[in-house]
Amino acid sequence: xxxxxxxxxxxxxxxxxxxxxxxxxxxxxxxxxxxxxxxxxxxxxxxxxxxxxxxxxxxxxxxxxxxxxxxxxxxxxxxxxxxxxxxxxxxxxxxxxxxxxxxxxxxxxxxxxxxxxxxxxxxxxxxxxxxxxxxxxxxxxxxxxxxxxxxxxxxxxxxxxxxxxxxxxxxxxxxxxxxxxxxxxxxxxxxxxxxxxxxxxxxxxxxxxxxxxxxxxxxxxxxxxxxxxxxxxxxxxxxxxxxxxxxxxxxxxxxxxxxxxxxxxxxxxxxxxxxxxxxxxxxxxxxxxxxxxxxxxxxxxxxxxxxxxxxxxxxxxxxxxxxxxxxxxxxxxxxxxxxxxxxxxxxxxxxxxxxxxxxxxxxxxxxxxxxxxxxxxxxxxxxxxxxxxxxxxxxxxxxxxxxxxxxxxxxxxxxxxxxxxxxxxxxxxxxxxxxxxxxxxxxxxx
Numbered sequence: 464x465x466x467x468x469x470x471x472x473x474x475x476x477x478x479x480x481x482x483x484x485x486x487x488x489x490x491x492x493x494x495x496x497x498x499x500x501x502x503x504x505x506x507x508x509x510x511x512x513x514x515x516x517x518x519x520x521x522x523x524x525x526x527x528x529x530x531x532x533x534x535x536x537x538x539x540x541x542x543x544x545x546x547x548x549x550x551x552x553x554x555x556x557x558x559x560x561x562x563x564x565x566x567x568x569x570x571x572x573x574x575x576x577x578x579x580x581x582x583x584x585x586x587x588x589x590x591x592x593x594x595x596x597x598x599x600x601x602x603x604x605x606x607x608x609x610x611x612x613x614x615x616x617x618x619x620x621x622x623x624x625x626x627x628x629x630x631x632x633x634x635x636x637x638x639x640x641x642x643x644x645x646x647x648x649x650x651x652x653x654x655x656x657x658x659x660x661x662x663x664x665x666x667x668x669x670x671x672x673x674x675x676x677x678x679x680x681x682x683x684x685x686x687x688x689x690x691x692x693x694x695x696x697x698x699x700x701x702x703x704x705x706x707x708x709x710x711x712x713x714x715x716x717x718x719x720x721x722x723x724x725x726x727x728x729x730x731x732x733x734x735x736x737x738x739x740x741x742x743x744x745x746x747x748x749x750x751x752x753x754x755x756x757x758x759x760x761x762x763x764x765x766x767x768x769x770x771x772x773x774x775x776x777x778x779x780x781x782x783x784x785x786x787x788x789x790x791x792x793x794x795x796x797x798x799x800x801x802x803x804x805x806x807x808x809x810x811x812x813x814x815x816x817x818x819x820x821x822x823x824x825x826x827x828x829x830x831x832x833x834x835x836x837x838x839x840x841x842x843x844x845x846x847x848x849x850x851x852x853x854x855x856x857x858x859x860x861x862x863x864x865x866x867x868x869x870x871x872x873x874x875x876x877x878x879x880x881x882x883x884x885x886x887x888x889x890x891x892x893x894x895x896x897x898x899x900x901x902x903x904x905x906x907x908x909x
Contacts, residue, residue, distance in 0.1 A: 488622045489893050505607055505611040516583050520644045526547045526631070529568070533551040536613060544649055545644055546644060556623060559899060560895070561627075562896060563630055567606075569636050590639075604668050613629050619893075634648075646843055664892065670856055674855050675823070676855040677828055677883065679830065679853070680833065685851070694756055695718065697756065697790075709789070709791050710753050711746060711756050712747065717785050739761065743760045744757060815891050818894040855880060856880050
């Protein structure tokens with residue numbers, strides 16, 4: 464059976480002249496059959512990657528595994544992008560656009576506490592400490608899904624209109640201190656300048672949805688993130704004679720408390736949510752010595768550039784004034800490795816949703832609210848129209864209110880989510896390719 468494709472990929476999305484859309488040659492039935500045929504490999508890949516996680520910018524074994532699969536498929540493969548990134552271009556036999564499909568590959572410094580046959584027991588060095596390493600965010604599933612998609616699309620290339628760029632991106636969780644990495648470095652090294660994708664699609668398994676469901680939001684979806692550091696400078700003295708020094712510990716505590724008023728009392732929360740969180744406090748070496756300084760780090764999450772600027776100003780004012788009131792001094796700095804808001808192109812979202820609904824059933828495609836987590840896919844979305852969505856990871860019999868979240872040592876992915884991710888990605892990508900006016904020839908050099 465030949466399925467009709469909706470005629471939506473015209474000028475409003477990509478500012479191209481409308482061109483007649485031909486009927487599809489890649490049917491739903493064909494996609495479903497190919498997905499079922501690779502399910503065992505998909506699960507095996509995911510389990511192997513889960514058992515062998517690697518930290519950001521250190522995804523050496525994962526990259527080799529991905530590279531071997533892509534070369535076996537006969538794709539045009541490049542390695543070493545943004546240190547350990549791997550990309551591959553598949554050229555369809557027919558004219559059409561170029562789409563980018565992205566998966567992230569890095570794990571987290573988290574010791575796994577889920578009792579699985581393929582549980583991670585890996586350890587590594589992180590910030591000078593030996594830590595457990597775990598795919599506590601689900602990037603193992605993303606990598607395996609995209610590997611499977613690459614294999615399926617390779618088998619379809621004779622009927623495929625356009626090109627598919629597979630991006631296996633390292634360091635989504637952020638590069639180590641003092642290093643560059645992730646999507647910003649891939650772009651800096653010319654990824655999109657070389658391959659010139661017309662659109663980009665990304666996805667993420669997420670604890671907030673049950674397996675079988677996917678979630679999306681048009682427009683602003685995931686928050687902008689800023690990493691900050693505060694150094695409070697006092698004067699060291701004996702803990703028994705605090706009046707002879709200036710206590711940066713007490714000052715730091717006062718700053719943490721005062722920062723809680725930035726969001727609760729200085730931000731119009733009817734417009735957008737915002738978050739200011741202090742995540743680390745380090746100071747002192749001995750129980751009876753008041754130290755010279757205390758260092759703090761944290762994160763700020765926002766959805767609006769003007770609101771972000773106001774919050775940064777407010778945080779700095781609180782830091783300086785509270786420090787001064789305690790006789791101390793302080794510095795407030797914002798890191799250069801933040802992410803902008805992850806923005807789903809409005810027109811693209813409108814027309815992707817029917818593809819998701821056909822793949823999974825309308826009842827399994829959920830509109831969800833703003834997500835204060837951040838994603839460096841946002842950097843790709845600033846360059847080309849993009850769509851990013853969540854894939855439910857929580858078993859259906861488990862409450863979403865109590866299930867461990869991404870980044871938890873107890874984070875668990877129901878493996879049925881793998882096929883949901885694969886089928887949804889296949890439908891979205893094929894629909895876009897088959898219905899988009901051809902503006903590039905499939906054999907042109909990138």
